[in-house]
Amino acid sequence: MVYPHNVPEETAADVLRRHGQRVTDARVAVWETLAGTDEHLTAESVAKRVAVMDPSINLASVYRSLALFEEIGEVRQSHLGPDRTAYWEVGHPDEHFHLVCRNCGTVDHHRGTLVRQIMDHLQGKEHGFVPERVELTVTGLCPNCVGVTGSDHPHH
Amino acid sequence: MVYPHNVPEETAADVLRRHGQRVTDARVAVWETLAGTDEHLTAESVAKRVAVMDPSINLASVYRSLALFEEIGEVRQSHLGPDRTAYWEVGHPDEHFHLVCRNCGTVDHHRGTLVRQIMDHLQGKEHGFVPERVELTVTGLCPNCVGVTGSDHPHH
């Protein structure tokens, strides 16, 4: 079940130029890394994959590229889990949310109408609050871990 | 609109003993701080308020107390905003979510059936995923900031 990309045909250079940004090796490598997977990656793991294409690209440039893509709205950062690490993914056109297994750590994407419904719900009810972004993360046990684990503590 | 506490009558000592934990000054102070407000506090601000009651209590002990209360399920940690700072609050019986204003930073709690609905939605649809915790954070513009700010960038 591979996650289709934003605009599969569009290259990194296209994306950058569309936003009036310079096309550099670091940015291209970061974009290709993120666009080429359906996983959520930490900056570190993006850097690791980028290093395979071009070992001369520095971690700092990866961070700067990620920040750039986020600013222009092509990439999203989420804070899954209780750790303070950020996870990155290309910004999908469809709203979606995350199911995180507290046992095996697997992160599942789920698209559908739920996030839209939440937006609508707020539009009507919250006197004047203008929702822009909904971040919904559900923690629990994935099908694989339900039977295996007791109902208790994960890491002890 | 003050947020009513979990079990208003229960003292810090009660809570701790109920979980078989030792009653110490640091823990009592941290509990009273968190139970005495409807705000979300960072560890640092908890420490600041704790210091008023007892200046001898160390930041590290505040962190350890927060971790303890979280482990026993009496306190919750959320990652609001894009920074990696954690925000703490007592664990409310009613599910709720957060409305964060991207302009002024205000965090609003909202209780209601939304979170419950999400849980139910998942129970039925997600073949076997067992939801345990729903973290829903909506970023946008609060009523006060809607008119004031253009539709663009917050901090530039």
Added chain:
DNA sequence: CTCCTTGCAAACCGTTTGCAATCGA
């Protein structure tokens, strides 16, 4: 009396930044 908890200070770790060199347009 025993083990748990604390204060302190140093370590951690993901992320950011200043700077001179380099690169893209």
Added chain:
DNA sequence: TCGATTGCAAACGGTTTGCAAGGAG
């Protein structure tokens, strides 16, 4: 050409941890 971008290394900031002293049960 010339400002934007990079690599490098050092700084940052919230959080964690090792250890000896102090405190709860």
